Amino acid sequence: MNAPLLEVRELRKTFSLKGNRLFGRDAGVVRALDDVSFHIDKGETLALVGESGCGKSTLARMAGLLTKPDAGSVLFEGREISSMSARDLKPLRRRIQIVYQDPFASLNPRMSVGAIIAEPLVIHDLGDTDAQHRRVFEVAEMVGLSAADMELYPHQFSGGQRQRIAIARALAPEPSLIIADEPVSALDVSIQSQILNLMAELQRRYDLTYLFISHDLTVVRHLADRVAVMYLGRIVETGPGEELFKNPRHPYTRALLAAAPVIGRGKRHMGDTLQGDVPSVLDEIQGCPFNPRCWITRAPCFTDSPELEPVVSDPGHLSACHLKDEGRL
Amino acid sequence: MPHEAILQVRDLTVSFATDLGVVRAADGVSFDLSPGKTLALVGESGCGKSMTALSLLDLLPSPGRIESGEILIGDKNILNMDEAEIDEVRGQRIAMIFQEPMSALNPVFCVGDQIAEVLRVHFATSKTDAWDAAVKMMQRVGIANAPVRAKNYPHQLSGGMRQRVMIAMALICKPDILIADEPTTALDVTVQAQILDLMMEMQAELGTAILFISHDLGVVSEIADDVMVMYAGRIVERSPAATLFGAPLHPYTLGLLQTLPRMDRRVAILPALPGSVPDLRALPKGCRFSDRCRLAEDVCQQTDPELKRAGAGRSVACLKVAP
Numbered sequence: 001m002n003a004p005l006l007e008v009r010e011l012r013k014t015f016s017l018k019g020n021r022l023f024g025r026d027a028g029v030v031r032a033l034d035d036v037s038f039h040i041d042k043g044e045t046l047a048l049v050g051e052s053g054c055g056k057s058t059l060a061r062m063a064g065l066l067t068k069p070d071a072g073s074v075l076f077e078g079r080e081i082s083s084m085s086a087r088d089l090k091p092l093r094r095r096i097q098i099v100y101q102d103p104f105a106s107l108n109p110r111m112s113v114g115a116i117i118a119e120p121l122v123i124h125d126l127g128d129t130d131a132q133h134r135r136v137f138e139v140a141e142m143v144g145l146s147a148a149d150m151e152l153y154p155h156q157f158s159g160g161q162r163q164r165i166a167i168a169r170a171l172a173p174e175p176s177l178i179i180a181d182e183p184v185s186a187l188d189v190s191i192q193s194q195i196l197n198l199m200a201e202l203q204r205r206y207d208l209t210y211l212f213i214s215h216d217l218t219v220v221r222h223l224a225d226r227v228a229v230m231y232l233g234r235i236v237e238t239g240p241g242e243e244l245f246k247n248p249r250h251p252y253t254r255a256l257l258a259a260a261p262v263i264g265r266g267k268r269h270m271g272d273t274l275q276g277d278v279p280s281v282l283d284e285i286q287g288c289p290f291n292p293r294c295w296i297t298r299a300p301c302f303t304d305s306p307e308l309e310p311v312v313s314d315p316g317h318l319s320a321c322h323l324k325d326e327g328r329l
Numbered sequence: 330m331p332h333e334a335i336l337q338v339r340d341l342t343v344s345f346a347t348d349l350g351v352v353r354a355a356d357g358v359s360f361d362l363s364p365g366k367t368l369a370l371v372g373e374s375g376c377g378k379s380m381t382a383l384s385l386l387d388l389l390p391s392p393g394r395i396e397s398g399e400i401l402i403g404d405k406n407i408l409n410m411d412e413a414e415i416d417e418v419r420g421q422r423i424a425m426i427f428q429e430p431m432s433a434l435n436p437v438f439c440v441g442d443q444i445a446e447v448l449r450v451h452f453a454t455s456k457t458d459a460w461d462a463a464v465k466m467m468q469r470v471g472i473a474n475a476p477v478r479a480k481n482y483p484h485q486l487s488g489g490m491r492q493r494v495m496i497a498m499a500l501i502c503k504p505d506i507l508i509a510d511e512p513t514t515a516l517d518v519t520v521q522a523q524i525l526d527l528m529m530e531m532q533a534e535l536g537t538a539i540l541f542i543s544h545d546l547g548v549v550s551e552i553a554d555d556v557m558v559m560y561a562g563r564i565v566e567r568s569p570a571a572t573l574f575g576a577p578l579h580p581y582t583l584g585l586l587q588t589l590p591r592m593d594r595r596v597a598i599l600p601a602l603p604g605s606v607p608d609l610r611a612l613p614k615g616c617r618f619s620d621r622c623r624l625a626e627d628v629c630q631q632t633d634p635e636l637k638r639a640g641a642g643r644s645v646a647c648l649k650v651a652p
Binding site: 160190191192194197215221242255259261262274275 | 373374487489490517518519520521522523525526529530544545546547548550551552553554570571574575584585586588589590591592593595596597598599600601602605606
């Protein structure tokens with residue numbers, strides 16, 4: 001069996017908050033990622049979902065080789081890369097490209113669109129100037145931009161068009177993995193579907209692998225083959241999208257699904273809304289991190305933190321809940 | 330039943346003078362708000378929904394101005410009021426909450442003071458009475474440990490908590506009308522659900538009429554009694570929520586609904602709405618949606634459709650659907 005394209009094992013990352021400098025004390029430690037493992041096979045789309053502060057963007061940065069983990073490993077095509085030197089990493093960076101949420105912030109306003117798309121080719125020294133030119137026009141066409149657009153600057157484009165530019169830039173060096181961090185969240189509804197369709201088509205045509213980060217469950221449902229749900233720096237549930245959405249085995253996933261607005265269901269019924277806020281990542285929670293908001297807790301939930309383990313009836317589906325195999329969930 | 334309406338907007342036109350000519354952000358907008366009901370105004374960015382909302386409180390940013398129309402509260406036109414009269418309407422009759430509570434709250438005052446200030450300004454309530462009322466209001470909007478929380482500054486509260494504070498501030502004078510401009514857009518989905526619940530609860534208790542402005546059709550479907558769809562400064566469809574989402578009439582509404590990814594079905598390709606929202610400085614001739622419309626014919630490029638009645642409580646501005 002082939003190694004997954006990307007695999008992360010037991011990743012941990014903490015950020016310490018600077019407190020009173022004079023006395024050298026830290027104000028606290030944020031556990032951004034706590035024992036996170038997942039893999040992505042070639043050609044598939046894995047979506048990371050969760051609310052703000054759950055660690056999904058930190059995880060994306062780690063997969064994109066922009067942040068080093070404190071502990072754990074990142075494997076690309078079976079090779080450990082988290083401890084590689086910057087020089088050894090460079091050729092891998094070409095193969096992992098990132099598309100960000102806000103196309104107003106991710107494009108340099110002083111560079112022409114052509115230069116923006118060419119930049120990864122220049123950095124990785126791919127081909128001579130002529131070849132780079134050809135590649136720029138090629139990817140521009142792939143994302144639906146015209147040759148004339150290459151002379152223009154980002155401010156001359158709408159949000160949707162800018163996201164096409166960002167995708168073209170990511171595609172230019174022929175990556176294997178594209179990490180897309182909320183790529184459609186800043187876009188209008190009618191533009192959002194154009195970009196989602198483009199991403200799906202590019203994946204089919206060029207056998208791309210996506211790590212797709214989103215807070216929007218409908219978008220995730222649409223695009224993802226597999227889904228990982230994050231809460232407070234951990235993956236609490238993961239499995240094939242179809243199964244996970246139909247038969248969630250973690251109460252947090254269930255609550256997220258219940259909270260997502262559904263068109264045509266009519267006016268909302270109150271009462272089944274999850275109460276409370278996401279706790280601060282600074283708080284130490286004994287037992288399961290979800291227990292302050294959970295409505296089906298039992299004694300072990302307050303003492304032991306559940307591991308992410310396969311659901312008995314469906315081994316491809318993992319949940320970190322003591323009650324995952326009970327019908328009540 | 331227009332006599333029941335608490336607010337009537339008639340032919341409201343909002344314009345901005347720009348270097349490239351006059352742009353109409355809202356063009357001939359009319360609607361009524363009824364007590365205890367939620368009317369949603371939906372549309373994509375730049376369609377004019379926020380400018381419509383701001384004009385109801387005479388809060389248009391410069392160089393915006395209300396070119397024509399009437400905004401009637403009772404039998405009084407807000408547009409003919411002097412500054413003192415409008416100040417009485419703001420906060421007391423019509424209150425507003427915004428998308429980003431962090432930028433709508435003052436960072437250097439504790440939230441209790443900010444809620445109390447509303448009472449002190451409008452009713453000259455004493456400082457201690459206003460503080461007590463503010464704490465009570467915070468309890469009512471579901472803030473636990475309100476006496477302590479009231480002394481917190483905005484940055485010490487979570488996003489959901491801040492939006493609760495905004496709602497407390499908006500409702501403390503028991504206004505007849507609440508304008509909510511994307512009130513849950515900046516919130517996480519589980520917190521969004523809590524805020525929507527709270528708005529419905531407060532509405533049931535106080536009989537407030539809500540104008541709910543949003544780009545999110547899912548949220549609108551869950552909270553609205555009636556929906557208006559806005560496109561390029563015009564209302565293109567108005568309908569009770571159930572019929573709008575069940576059987577949309579305007580091709581734009583239909584296109585939006587079809588293009589959304591959904592939880593209950595998965596398709597390979599989303600039926601996309603081609604093109605993008607037109608630039609208000611260069612609107613297509615005739616119907617403003619004609620360049621993106623699947624049904625468009627020659628007549629659509631020549632004639633600008635009016636909003637016409639199309640069944641019970643419904644109207645639509647489309648020559649193909651309601652000629």
